[in-house]
Amino acid sequence: MEKMYVNHLPCITWKWLKMNGVESSDLPVSASRITADVPSGWTVSDDTAAQGSDIAANSNAEIEKALFADKIVTGLGPDMDRLIKEADVPVLRLTASADEPLVIENIYKDGDSKLSAVEITIPDGVDAVVTEKFISEDVCSDGNAVCGFQTRLIIGKNASVKLDQVQKLAKNVVFYNDIGTFNAENGRFELVEVILAGGSTYFGSRSNLAGRESSLDIEMAYLVKGKEALDSNIAAFQRGKRTDAQIRVNGVLKDEAKKLTKATIDFKTGSTDSVGSETEDVLMMSDNVVNRTVPLILCTEESVEGVHGATLGRPSEEIMTYMMSRGLDKNQIYDIMEKARLDAAAAKIHDEQTRREIAEYLHPGEETE
C-alpha cells in the first residue's frame, strides 16, 4: 500500500469537501507484536491472523452495510485493516476477565515504523478495564517515527469495557490510532482519550451500537501545540433501541497547531428512543491555530434525541481580570486553564501509575497526589 485513506466522514458533504477524509502516504510498515503482561484471568487466542477488509475506504454505503451485518468498522476505516493485513501484523486476540485490568504500553523510538493490533472480546456480563499508552522513548526528540495501533473491542451482552488511552509522542511522530467496537445488548464502551503530544495524529473511533440499550461514553482531551496536527473521526452508529452515545471533547490549541474534529451521531432506522450528544470545547491560545469542527447528527429515525454543541475561545476578559487580581499573569492563567482541562480528563483514568505519569508530565517538579 502506497497511500492510505482514513477518517472518512459518515456523510459526504460538499460544504465540507476537504474534511471528508484524509489521504496519507506516511505509513507504518513493520509488523509489531504487542508485548503486554496479560493478566492470568484473561485468555490469549492462538489465532493471530489479521482479517483485512474488502470495503472501500470512502464508501459510506459499504461501511453501513458491514455495520448492519454486525461487523466492526473502525474509525480510521477499512484502509487501516488492509494495511495491517498487508504488513502481516500478528493480532493479539484476548478474552477479557473482570478481575484484573490490562495495560498495554507501547514505547516508540526514533526511526520506528511499527504497526500493531489488538482485539479484545469482553464476554457477556464482564466489566473489563484496559489502559493503552503510546509513548515516545524521548518525548523531546526531533527524530521521525511512523506508527499505528488498532484496538477492536467486541462487547458482549451486559458487558462493559473502560478503555483509557494516553498519547505522549515526540513532535515528528506520525501516529495512527484506530478504534472500533461492536456493542451487544446493553454493552457499554467507555473511552478516556488523553492526547498530550504528537507530531501528526490520526485518531478514529467508531462504535457499532447494535444491541438494545448499548451505549458509549467518550471523554477526549487534547493539547495540540507547536506545528502539531490532530485529525479525529469519532462515530456512533446507533442501531439498537434506546442506545446512548455521549461524546465530550475538550481541547487546547496553541502556537500553530492544526486540528480537525469530526464527530458523528448516526441514528439508524430502528434506533427508537435513542439519545446522543456531542460537544467540543476548545481553548485557542494563539491566533495562528487552525480549529475545525464538523459535528454531524444523521437521522433516519424520528423518536431520537441528538444534541451537539461547540464552544471555543479564550478565557473571557472577566475571568482574566479576576485571576490577574490574585497575582497571576496572562501566561500563567493560560497555563493553568490548559492544564486543568487535561487534568480533568486524566483524573478519569483508572490506572494509578498512568495518572501519575501524566501529572509528572503536565506539572514537572510539582508535588501532586
Added chain:
Amino acid sequence: MALLEIKGLKVSVEDKEILHGIDLSVGAGETHVIMGPNGAGKSTLGFAIMGSPEYEKTDGTVSFDGEDITEESTDKIAKKGIFLSFQNPVEVPGVTLSSFIRNALEQVTGERIRLWDFKKKLAKAMEALDMDPSYAERDLNVGFSGGEKKKAEILQLLMLRPSLAILDETDSGLDVDAVRTVSAGIEAYKKDVGGALLIITHSTKILEALDVDRVHVIVDGKNACEGGRELVDNINENGFEQFVK
C-alpha cells in the same frame, strides 16, 4: 506616609467618565469604609485601584507603599499586596478552588508550597468560614450560591494575606449566620495579618466588630463627605440625600 494614596483620580469606562477626581488615603493597618448610593462609582474605584484594564485612568495617581502604581498591571498590583474581594465573583470553569488558591499563593509569596501544608491551611481556613470541605475540589465559583461565592472571596483573603484588602459589598447576599462567619473571617485577617481594610458596604453589620478609622462618602464619582464612624449612623438615619447637590 499612607499605605494607599489616591490623588485626583479620574476614571473612564468606555470613554464615559465615572470617577471625577477622587482623593483617598489609607494608612497601614487602618480600616476605612466607603459608602454611597448605587451607581456612585464605588466598585469602579475598587477596579481602578486594582488596575483592571477596562477602567481607564485619565488623570490623577494611585500609589501604594510609596510606589506609583497608576499604570501597573493587575497581576503586579496583586503581588504588591492589594486584594479585591469582588462584588460579583467570577465563575472560572475548569479550575478548582484549591488549585487556583495554590497557584495564586505561589505567585504572591514567590515560594513553592508543600502540597500537604497547603491542604492543611486551606482546610483550616475553610472550616473557620464554615465551608464544606468538598468545595475545595469544585470549579471556582461555578454553581456557588451568592453567599458561597462571598465566602470563597474571604477564603482567598485569608490564604493570600494581602496588606490591603478592598471588600466590595462582601456582606451583601449573606444570611445572618454567614454575615457572622464572614465578619469573624475579616477580624481574623485583621488580627493575624494586620492588613488595612477598605470596606465598601451598604450595611453596618459587617462593621460591628471592627474599629473603623474613617468613613468616606462617594456620590456621583466624587468625594462628598468624610468623617468618623458616626457618619455611618448618620447615613443610616438620614440617607444620602444630604450629600446630593
